[in-house]
């Protein structure tokens with residue numbers, strides 16, 4: 001069964017976007033995963049094809065209507081494997097993590113609802129059991145880029161997508177740490193040498209150096225991760 005992402009959006013032309021290139025794009029062309037988009041505007045019911053309305057309680061901006069978002073979700077679900085989780089990309093959501101991406105990559109796929117304007121009527125998220133998920137503590141102008149981030153993080157973990165699967169085991173967050181730094185030829189560049197140990201050919205020493213670097217970087221830059229990192 002192919003891992004499948006279905007995206008509900010007002011801007012289907014933003015897809016596949018970055019997902020059509022490089023690793024994810026090649027895998028998409030090889031049908032190692034599938035992508036569909038649904039235009040939320042197709043579910044508008046009035047002549048002007050409007051999908052939003054002014055916020056209850058007043059204030060700036062517009063809010064996507066629950067009835068229209070629900071119709072789009074219901075239609076999309078008819079085509080998805082039952083049990084496929086539905087997410088609304090939202091700065092108010094649970095932060096996306098590598099661990100979550102790994103879990104989602106092991107499932108049947110994702111159904112993603114992209115907001116625009118001020119957001120979406122909260123009632124549809126409850127009524128349709130939609131989880132809010134965030135890609136970070138900043139505000140984007142729409143959910144489409146966030147959806148591409150989530151999909152990319154999952155797709156590169158699918159079997160046969162990353163060229164070198166062993167690199168997945170070592171990369172940042174895989175062991176609760178940030179990754180060690182990388183170097184390549186030339187051996188000396190603008191007076192800067194590659195750390196001697198990496199040229200030693202001593203695999204054990206190299207592994208130890210990398211581990212130390214990963215720990216030091218995590219401690220310095222991300223004390224929050226360091227506190228949670230498995231020791232030993």
Ligand code: SAH
Pocket residue numbers: 088089090091092113114115116117118119120133134135136137138139140141142143144146
């Ligand atoms: N008024 C909202 C922000 C709306 S931004 C608030 O203050 O919480 C417009 C849309 O962009 C949102 O509906 C959401 O789908 C998307 N979006 C913005 N920032 C995001 C983030 N950090 N992660 C995921 N989606 C985001």
